[in-house]
Amino acid sequence: MNFDFSDDLKQLRDQARRFLSEQCTPEVVRRSLDEQEPYAADLWRAMADMGWIGAAIPEEYGGAGLGYEGLCVLAEELGRVVAPVPFASTAYLAAEAILAAGTEAQKRAWLPKLAEGSVIGGFALAEGTGNPSPNAIRARVSGGRLTGTKWPVADGNIADIAIVAARDESGEIALYLVQLAGVARRELKTLDPTRDQARFDLDGAAAEKLPQAVGWSVVQRVLDRAAILMAFEQVGGADASLQMARNYALERFAFGRPIGSFQAIKHKLADMYVALELARSNAYYGAWALSADAAELPLAAATARVSATEAFHLASKENIQTHGGIGFTWAVDCHLFYRRSKQLGLALGGAPFWKNRLVDLLETRNAA
Amino acid sequence: MDFNDTPEEAAFRAEAREFLAANAPLKSGSRPVLRLGGMDAAAVQRCKDWQAKKADAGFAGLTWPKRFGGKEASPILQVIYNQEEEDYSVPRGLFEIGLGMCMPTMMAYAKPEQLDRYVRPALRGEEVWCQLFSEPAGGSDLAALRTRAERDGDDWVINGQKIWTSGAHLSDFGIIVVRTDPNVPKHEGLSFFFLDMKSPGIEIRPIHQMSGTRHFNEVFFTDVRIPDTQRLGGVGQGWKVSITTLMNERLAVGEVARPDVDDLVALSRSVMVDGEPAIRNGAVRERIAEWYARSQGLKFTRFRMMTAMSKGETPGPENSIAKLVNASKLQDIASFGLDLMGNAGLVVDEDMAEAYAMFQSALLSSPSSRIAGGSDEILRNIIAERVLGMPSDIRVDKNKPFNQVPTGAR
Structure with missing residues (x-):
């Protein structure tokens, strides 16, 4: 039994934590919050230089070959600092989609650029309100031209390419690579301004099919894998929220004593800790499934997702509650986590979607 | 990451599996063993026979010193044995306290000749031990206990009452904490003994529990000499x-009580809601997913703990979370399962009730899981104080002599 990250990866985690605590301060996050910049471009370049974006991309395609466990470790640290960078869109979604369904030529053309950070990737699935479903895909491709409306698309305004789910001439769902220069894009106002979100109005945009895997199953495969990586971001965010609440409970006095000495606060913090530990353990299992490419991956992903969404939601809202009135101000960072918690919890589909999927997978497993 | 045993662990697991396969029936497919106390003489004997067999085969007291029949094995092997034993239906429930709590305390504090006398018989299940801690005035606040011990020559004379003592009526010996000095603050006036449960002056009265069974006891002491x-x-x-x-109580690995989420899934496939199996219902699916995620989270938290143990680390208070999560989950799953059964959920007749009435049984027994061995509230305090570093509660009784501490009307 070795259900922990290796010493090398723990070292990577420590380095990443140190680096991000210096380079991704709340001031950096707030530049995106206050819409001074759509993402932290300097940070993004530094991450690319350190090989983070291509952590799990094979070395033959310009990646760092750190493997999925390495990517998980980095995801947790980026979640911890609410990093305003298109990491998930580029590394978990666009790169993963190309790896899952791209031809050799497509991999060679795009993965090195994604890894080096010169091309930002996006993943355009949703077409408005509703959770992921094959029935919701109306975008169509005809003669290599894609037409349809996609929103919200995370990092869609800053992305150079997007992987777009659409139907081919026969109505089958497939993933298409669209170069976004010239595509009508609009910035959306959202709950979490630290992450860019776009609406695409595609009107015959040139689209290149990723033909090696088609159908809803390839979409779901990309979502499953991204769910595990995102669970680590959620765990990082939940951990940071708990630490913030903990520190405040120690320093804030009321009725002549630290508020952390009251059981009402202690029990709240304990519940946050329990949810976090369960989520972390489920995320670890997901990391194992990713790195082993295990048959259990879909169920592990749904479990990690359900657990991590719950943990981050709980930790971010109770962090505000622990702070009291000051936690409700713009100036204090509680809301950065609260916003990000909802952004991550909705990206890839909300909790009801993943709970339903989890039970679907349980039923399939039990029937086998 | 991997889930593989080391060669040593794999060899041990194979041995354990071989022993269990040769000596016990598999649990799968069998009725759940509902251990609701009320053990009769035959059940006690089955427990004792199994313990002797296990000890003779070298699978009891794995981590204990060899001189007491142990193997001085790494704690990870104990976890591995427990994992393997979980798949088998074995008569348990009589020795957990004696071996998990009393003997480790004895080994830390008793004299060598006492250990030579008591440890091996306990390990072989020849003698049963209980733990006399809680009192009517001292549960979560254990140190508020009032049972008095007064020195009389070479003896101490005990007067008072213990409560919630599991298995006292089946025990040969017990460990007990009592007040030897009421004139000093509460934690400073206590002393600890072991005693013969057949001593004159001990009266044991089983407590009729809300679940209908009698597993716990009140134990009264009248001039008992130790x-x-x-x-x-x-x-x-x-x-x-x-x-x-x-x-040591925290280290004793508890098995997950049933019904767990797998039992709820099975029930949801057979029970109908609106003309469809309940598992097709969105509300049911949502709850199943939440409990499954919690169960899996605990399972993998245990794997993380095992990994730490494999590397020689000692499990800390972090492990309080398993009991905290499991107890409420059991109560909630039991209640939800009954809701799916409709009015028939009331019926406890095992031949008519779904799933051998395990949901009904758990509804009535689960409240004790949230109280015994550290209540939910105490476990949350432990997590907040020992893991997260919150300050301890302000204790108004801390520096007061015990006999000046306010008490409620009694």
Whole structure:
């Protein structure tokens, strides 16, 4: 039994934590919050230089070959600092989609650029309100031209390419690579301004099919894998929220004593800790499934997702509650986590979607 | 990451599996063993026979010193054995306290000749031990206990009452913490002993539990004499000794009680809601997913703990979360399962009720899981104080002599 990250990866985690605590301060996050910049471009370049974006991309395609466990470790640290960078869109979604369904030529053309950070990737699935479903895909491709409306698309305004789910001439769902220069894009106002979100109005945009895997199953495969990586971001965010609440409970006095000495606060913090530990353990299992490419991956992903969404939601809202009135101000960072918690919890589909999927997978497993 | 055993662990797992396969029936497909106390003489004997067999095969007291019949094995092997035993239906429930809590305390504090006398018989299940801690006035606040011990020559004379003592009526010996000095603050006036449960002056009355069974007891002491040689730790050091016992309680790995989420899934496939199996219902699916995620989270938290143990680390208070999560989950799953059964959920007749009435049984037994061995509230305090570093509660009784501490009307 070795259900922990290796010493090398723990070292990577420590380095990443140190680096991000210096380079991704709340001031950096707030530049995106206050819409001074759509993402932290300097940070993004530094991450690319350190090989983070291509952590799990094979070395033959310009990646760092750190493997999925390495990517998980980095995801947790980026979640911890609410990093305003298109990491998930580029590394978990666009790169993963190309790896899952791209031809050799497509991999060679795009993965090195994604890894080096010169091309930002996006993943355009949703077409408005509703959770992921094959029935919701109306975008169509005809003669290599894609037409349809996609929103919200995370990092869609800053992305150079997007992987777009659409139907081919026969109505089958497939993933298409669209170069976004010239595509009508609009910035959306959202709950979490630290992450860019776009609406695409595609009107015959040139689209290149990723033909090696088609159908809803390839979409779901990309979502499953991204769910595990995102669970680590959620765990990082939940951990940071708990630490913030903990520190405040120690320093804030009321009725002549630290508020952390009251059981009402202690029990709240304990519940946050329990949810976090369960989520972390489920995320670890997901990391194992990713790195082993295990048959259990879909169920592990749904479990990690359900657990991590719950943990981050709980930790971010109770962090505000622990702070009291000051936690409700713009100036204090509680809301950065609260916003990000909802952004991550909705990206890839909300909790009801993943709970339903989890039970679907349980039923399939039990029937086998 | 991997889930593989080391070669040593794999060899041990194979041995354990071989022993279990040769000596016990598999649990799968069998009716759940509903251990609701009320053990008759035949059940006690089955437990004793199994324990002797296990000890003789070298699978009891794995981590204990060899001189007491142990193997001095790494704690990870104990976890591996427990994992394997979980798949088999074996008669348990009589020795967990004696072996998990009493003997580790004895080994830390008793004299060598006492250990030679008591440890092996306990390990083979020949003698049963209980733990006399809680009192009507001292549960979560254990140190508020009032049972008095007064020195009389070479003996101590005990008067008072213990409560919630599991298996006292089946026990040969017990460990007990009592007040030897009421004139000092509560934690400083305690002392710790072991005693013969057949001593004159002990009266054991089973408590009729809300679940209908009688597993816990009240134990009354009237001028019970304990020789001073049976004191564990110094006079006034009883709290420190008690902590040793309670630390071991946390390490005793509890099996997950049924019904768990798999039982709920099975029930949801057979019970109909609106003309469809309940598992097609969105509300049911949502709850199943939440409990499954929690169960899996605990399973993998245990794997993380095993990994740490494999590397020689000692499990800390972090492990309080398993009991905290499991107890409420059990109560909630039981209640939800009954809701799916409709009015028939009331019926406890095992031949008519779904799933051998395990949901009904758990509804009535689960409240005790949230109280015994550290209540939900105490576990949350432990997590907040020992893991997250919150300050301890302000204790108004902390520096007061015990006999001046306010009490409610009694």
